[in-house]
Amino acid sequence: MASPPTPLRAPEHQVAGHQAAEGRLGPLVDGAGLFFKPLQGDGRGDDEVSFYTLLSSLPSSSLPSSSFFPSFHGTRLLPASDGSGPHPHLALEDLVAEFSNPAIVDIKIGSRTWYPQASEDYIRKCFEKDQRTTSASLGFRISGIQIRDGSGAWKPDRGEIRRFSPRDVRIALRRFVSSDPRSDPDRALAAAVYGGADGVLAKLGELKRWFEEQTLFHFNSVSVLVVYERDAGATLGKGKVKVKLVDFAHVVEGKGVIDHNFLGGLCSLIRFISDVLTGLDENCI
Amino acid sequence: MASPPTPLRAPEHQVAGHQAAEGRLGPLVDGAGLFFKPLQGDGRGDDEVSFYTLLSSLPSSSLPSSSFFPSFHGTRLLPASDGSGPHPHLALEDLVAEFSNPAIVDIKIGSRTWYPQASEDYIRKCFEKDQRTTSASLGFRISGIQIRDGSGAWKPDRGEIRRFSPRDVRIALRRFVSSDPRSDPDRALAAAVYGGADGVLAKLGELKRWFEEQTLFHFNSVSVLVVYERDAGATLGKGKVKVKLVDFAHVVEGKGVIDHNFLGGLCSLIRFISDVLTGLDENCI
Missing domain, CATH: 3.30.470.160 (Inositol polyphosphate kinase)
Structure with a gap:
C-alpha cells in the first residue's frame, strides 16, 4: 500500500455519488489516471472490493470483448478527504483522466x-x-x-x-x-x-x-x-x-x-x- | 349478442385463473372453437374488452408477424356458470380446441x-x-x-x-x-x-x-x-x-x-x- 506519487484532489468531473466537498468523505484522483473511492463502512465497500477481485479472476471468455469495467488496482490506505485520517480506498481507473472537457x-x-x-x-x-x-x-x-x-x-x-x-x-x-x-x-x-x-x-x-x-x-x-x-x-x-x-x-x-x-x-x-x-x-x- | 349454437361447458384443460366449478363464475367453452371469459366486475373486464378492441384496430405492421393473441369475437351475454343469470362474456378463440391431449x-x-x-x-x-x-x-x-x-x-x-x-x-x-x-x-x-x-x-x-x-x-x-x-x-x-x-x-x-x-x-x-x-x-x- 504505497502512497501515490502525485498530490490527491477531489475529482473535477464527478456527476453522481458521494462528493469530497465541505469536509465530507468522497473520492480522490491523483491526476495521473487513478481514481480512489473510499470504502463505505457498512460492508458495501468490502462487497465492492470482492466484486472487483472476483471480476479480475474471471477468464476473458466470461466477459464482453469490450471492457465495460474500470480497471482495478487493489486498495490503498490514503488520508481521507474529510480529514479523519487514513481510510481504505479502492484504486480504480480514472475514467475521465484522458479527457480535457x-x-x-x-x-x-x-x-x-x-x-x-x-x-x-x-x-x-x-x-x-x-x-x-x-x-x-x-x-x-x-x-x-x-x-x-x-x-x-x-x-x-x-x-x-x-x-x-x-x-x-x-x-x-x-x-x-x-x-x-x-x-x-x-x-x-x-x-x-x-x-x-x-x-x-x-x-x-x-x-x-x-x-x-x-x-x-x-x-x-x-x-x-x-x-x-x-x-x-x-x-x-x-x-x-x-x-x-x-x-x-x-x-x-x-x-x-x-x-x-x-x-x-x-x-x-x-x-x-x-x-x-x-x-x-x-x-x- | 346471439346465443352460441352448442351447449356450453367448463373448459376441460384450464390450468390457471378463475375456474367454473362448485358454483363459481368461470369461463365456458362451446366445444366448437370459442372460449367465453366472464367479464370481471371491477373494471378489469371492461379494460380487457378495450384492449382486444384496440388490438383489432391496429395495422398488422404494428404487430408481430406470428399471431400471439387469441382471436377476438366481441362480447356475448351468456348464462353465468355460477347460475346467477345472464352475464357478459368475452368471446375468444379456444386455444386448445384443436388438441386431443x-x-x-x-x-x-x-x-x-x-x-x-x-x-x-x-x-x-x-x-x-x-x-x-x-x-x-x-x-x-x-x-x-x-x-x-x-x-x-x-x-x-x-x-x-x-x-x-x-x-x-x-x-x-x-x-x-x-x-x-x-x-x-x-x-x-x-x-x-x-x-x-x-x-x-x-x-x-x-x-x-x-x-x-x-x-x-x-x-x-x-x-x-x-x-x-x-x-x-x-x-x-x-x-x-x-x-x-x-x-x-x-x-x-x-x-x-x-x-x-x-x-x-x-x-x-x-x-x-x-x-x-x-x-x-x-x-x-
Whole structure:
C-alpha cells in the first residue's frame, strides 16, 4: 500500500455519488489516471472490493470483448478527504483522466434498485425512490449529467435531477449531444456520439448481448457512465466515446439466472437513445 | 349478442385463473372453437374488452408477424356458470380446441405484476406475491401446468405451484417436455417442442424482438401460454406447438416506453427454456 506519487484532489468531473466537498468523505484522483473511492463502512465497500477481485479472476471468455469495467488496482490506505485520517480506498481507473472537457452522464439502470437480500429499510427506501424517479416507469434514471463548453455549463443539481420526468429524461439525452445544451437541443453530435461502430448504441448493444447470456452477477443499482470529449479542438473519434459500468457495492451472485432487471432497463435506455438518433423522440416531447 | 349454437361447458384443460366449478363464475367453452371469459366486475373486464378492441384496430405492421393473441369475437351475454343469470362474456378463440391431449403451461411474465396506476391495495398484494413466488427472482412464475398421458397426469394444484422454487421451475420446464413427466425427466420432446423453426424458443424470440420495439402497451400480469399435442397417435409438427399471450385485464398504455418489465422476464424465460434444450439446466438442478 504505497502512497501515490502525485498530490490527491477531489475529482473535477464527478456527476453522481458521494462528493469530497465541505469536509465530507468522497473520492480522490491523483491526476495521473487513478481514481480512489473510499470504502463505505457498512460492508458495501468490502462487497465492492470482492466484486472487483472476483471480476479480475474471471477468464476473458466470461466477459464482453469490450471492457465495460474500470480497471482495478487493489486498495490503498490514503488520508481521507474529510480529514479523519487514513481510510481504505479502492484504486480504480480514472475514467475521465484522458479527457480535457468530458461530457458525462451517469444512468442508473433497472426499474428496481433494491434486491431481496437487502435489509427491509434499504428495500423500502429504494422502492420509494424508484417510484418517485423514472426508475420504475422507464427502467432507468439519470443520476448525474454534465456538459460544459466555452460559454458555460449545464450541470443540474441532484434535487433537480431527482425530479426529472420521462419527458425531462428524453430532453436531457438530447441536450447531451447538442452543440449548445442550454438552448434548443439540435442533436448536432448525436450521430458521432450515439451512432457509428464505436458509438454509444453499438456499445450498449454489445452490453445487452452479454446480459442476455451472463448469469454470474446481478448488477443492482449499477450505473452506465457515458463520457465523450467536447474539447473544441478535438475531433470526435475512436476511443473518445466511453461506455462503462460503475458502482458495484450491491452486486450479488446471479445463480444461473440472467439479470432481467438490468437487461430490461438497458433495453429501455437503448430505445431512448435510439429515438434521439433517429429523431423519433420529437414525437414524445 | 346471439346465443352460441352448442351447449356450453367448463373448459376441460384450464390450468390457471378463475375456474367454473362448485358454483363459481368461470369461463365456458362451446366445444366448437370459442372460449367465453366472464367479464370481471371491477373494471378489469371492461379494460380487457378495450384492449382486444384496440388490438383489432391496429395495422398488422404494428404487430408481430406470428399471431400471439387469441382471436377476438366481441362480447356475448351468456348464462353465468355460477347460475346467477345472464352475464357478459368475452368471446375468444379456444386455444386448445384443436388438441386431443394438450400439454399446457401458463407462465406469468414480469418480475412485478403490479403497475403504478393500480390501487395501493392491489400493488401491496401483488408485491408480496411476487416476492413469495419466483416472479421477483426469475422475472416470471409458472401459474399452471398440465401434462397427461395414457397412464396418468401431472397437474399440481395452485398451492403447490405457488410454492415452486427456482429449482422447481427448472424441473417443471423439463418435465413439460419429457416422455413420462412423473418419473425422471428425460427431455425426450425438448427438441421437438422447444427447438426448431416453429418451436417455442423461435416463437419467444420473435416475441422478444417485438417487445424490443413496441411501445404501445405495457403487459402487466400477462401470461405466455404454451400448448402442444401429446396425443400418442399424433406426430409433433408444424402448427401443433402454440405460444400465445393471455389475460389482458391489466394492460396499460406504453406511452413511448418499451415494456422493460415484460421484456426482462421474457429474456429470463428464454434462457431457462434454452437451458433445458441444451442440457445446461442440469448444472443448476
